[in-house]
Amino acid sequence: ATQHRLWPEIDRISVEQLRYARLGVGEGGWQLFAEDGEMKMYKREEESNGMVVDPLKACHVVRGVTGHEMCHYFFSPDVRMEWETTVEQMTVIEKIADDTLVFLQVHKRIWPASQRDALFWSHMRQVPDHNDRDGHDIWIVCNHSTDNSDFPQSNNGKCVRVTLTVCLVCQTFIDPPKDGAKITRDDITCKITYCSVVNPGGWAPASVLRAVYKREYPKFLKRFTAYVIDQCKDKPIMF
Numbered sequence: 001a002t003q004h005r006l007w008p009e010i011d012r013i014s015v016e017q018l019r020y021a022r023l024g025v026g027e028g029g030w031q032l033f034a035e036d037g038e039m040k041m042y043k044r045e046e047e048s049n050g051m052v053v054d055p056l057k058a059c060h061v062v063r064g065v066t067g068h069e070m071c072h073y074f075f076s077p078d079v080r081m082e083w084e085t086t087v088e089q090m091t092v093i094e095k096i097a098d099d100t101l102v103f104l105q106v107h108k109r110i111w112p113a114s115q116r117d118a119l120f121w122s123h124m125r126q127v128p129d130h131n132d133r134d135g136h137d138i139w140i141v142c143n144h145s146t147d148n149s150d151f152p153q154s155n156n157g158k159c160v161r162v163t164l165t166v167c168l169v170c171q172t173f174i175d176p177p178k179d180g181a182k183i184t185r186d187d188i189t190c191k192i193t194y195c196s197v198v199n200p201g202g203w204a205p206a207s208v209l210r211a212v213y214k215r216e217y218p219k220f221l222k223r224f225t226a227y228v229i230d231q232c233k234d235k236p237i238m239f
């Protein structure tokens with residue numbers, strides 16, 4: 001089959017986002033702004049022509065699920081509205097491949113800013129085993145804004161279109177049970193790094209955005225990880 005026109009960009013951004021996610025938070029001006037158990041959330045305060053685009057990086061350790069399971073539920077359109085509370089409406093407007101979809105999402109309005117929507121491709125992939133640690137395979141989902149002539153910006157002037165790049169990078173660690181016993185969920189741990197940059201695409205009060213981000217992002221990640229743990233607990237492990 002001939003390559004989809006977006007494929008070179010999808011491949012480039014996915015590789016770049018994996019590298020970016022694996023960079024530590026020691027350098028680059030990251031400031032810790034939220035902590036809850038194993039979850040640590042960092043941000044950089046950045047503006048682009050007067051708009052808050054604060055990059056966010058969250059690190060978390062989730063016990064009892066694999067990276068494949070985390071990415072499967074993060075990617076799946078069927079369950080998105082179960083865990084994603086910032087979205088009012090979600091449509092898959094194109095299926096590029098089984099592991100690559102294009103989404104149009106209308107997000108809940110953040111008063112007093114006008115309502116936003118986001119059009120982005122979403123790609124899930126497993127990357128070769130990283131033997132730089134005792135880690136196992138890595139799974140990643142990358143979401144990156146894209147244009148589509150059938151869905152122009154500010155459709156009938158209703159929503160301002162945000163541009164976003166998001167990646168969820170998950171590495172599974174297995175603590176082998178004694179004497180070759182079957183691996184159970186008690187033996188698996190998943191290290192996740194969630195990175196996001198959301199450009200509001202139009203004026204929005206910096207103070208309001210920063211307050212919303214500070215409140216909503218920790219809620220968002222906690223809710224999502226709790227959702228995956230709950231969905232997986234009675235199912236066979238998806239390695």
Ligand SMILES: CC(C)(C)c1cc(CCc2ccccn2)cc(-c2ccc(S(=O)(=O)CCO)cc2)c1
Nearest residue numbers: 084086107110113116143162166200204213216217
């Ligand atoms: C409320 C807050 C959490 C900060 C928020 C606001 C907005 C855009 C709405 C917005 C932004 C700026 C100004 C006004 N409204 C988008 C998102 C957002 C976008 C994408 C993803 S995802 O990880 O790709 C999963 C698929 O949905 C998660 C969250 C979050």
